[in-house]
Amino acid sequence: MTKEIERKFLVIGDFKKQAIKSYKIAQGYLSTVPERTVRVRIRDHQGFITIKGVSNASGTTRFEWEKEIPVNEAENLLLLCEPTIIEKIRHIIPANDNLYFEVDEFFGENKGLIIAEIELPNENTEFTKPSWLGKEVTGQLKYYNASLATMPFSKWLAQL
Numbered sequence: 001m002t003k004e005i006e007r008k009f010l011v012i013g014d015f016k017k018q019a020i021k022s023y024k025i026a027q028g029y030l031s032t033v034p035e036r037t038v039r040v041r042i043r044d045h046q047g048f049i050t051i052k053g054v055s056n057a058s059g060t061t062r063f064e065w066e067k068e069i070p071v072n073e074a075e076n077l078l079l080l081c082e083p084t085i086i087e088k089i090r091h092i093i094p095a096n097d098n099l100y101f102e103v104d105e106f107f108g109e110n111k112g113l114i115i116a117e118i119e120l121p122n123e124n125t126e127f128t129k130p131s132w133l134g135k136e137v138t139g140q141l142k143y144y145n146a147s148l149a150t151m152p153f154s155k156w157l158a159q160l
Contacts, residue, residue, distance in 0.1 A: 011114040013132030019091035028081025047074025059139020109152035
């Protein structure tokens with residue numbers, strides 16, 4: 001099992017021109033229990049199953065295990081997932097020192113939400129923040145994909 005160290009930000013500007021590739025993603029959750037989320041994902045024509053543990057106090061680090069599975073198995077597992085299936089396009093944008101932003105542009109019930117994540121080698125790694133990067137939301141559970149599956153952006157946006 002590996003550790004995932006990442007920070008999350010809202011996106012407030014035009015980022016698409018800087019993208020070097022983009023993927024269509026559909027993902028669902030077999031379990032959204034925070035101590036062990038189990039995710040099924042189809043990225044373009046590849047299937048994956050991922051298990052993530054609970055985040056540390058700062059929200060930056062948690063255990064993660066991921067395995068590629070046949071896409072037809074991922075499609076069948078998506079049928080068993082809790083509502084809602086997350087639909088998004090992930091844009092990959094170079095940062096500095098071999099780091100990359102993964103910018104998720106959400107659709108469906110999460111349309112209008114755009115979140116940038118950057119995976120880091122350690123919690124104290126410095127990186128350049130582009131002008132389109134907005135407020136940091138690291139550790140705010142409502143921005144976790146598992147939370148967006150159970151309480152989509154469209155529902156809590158209406159409450160603001």
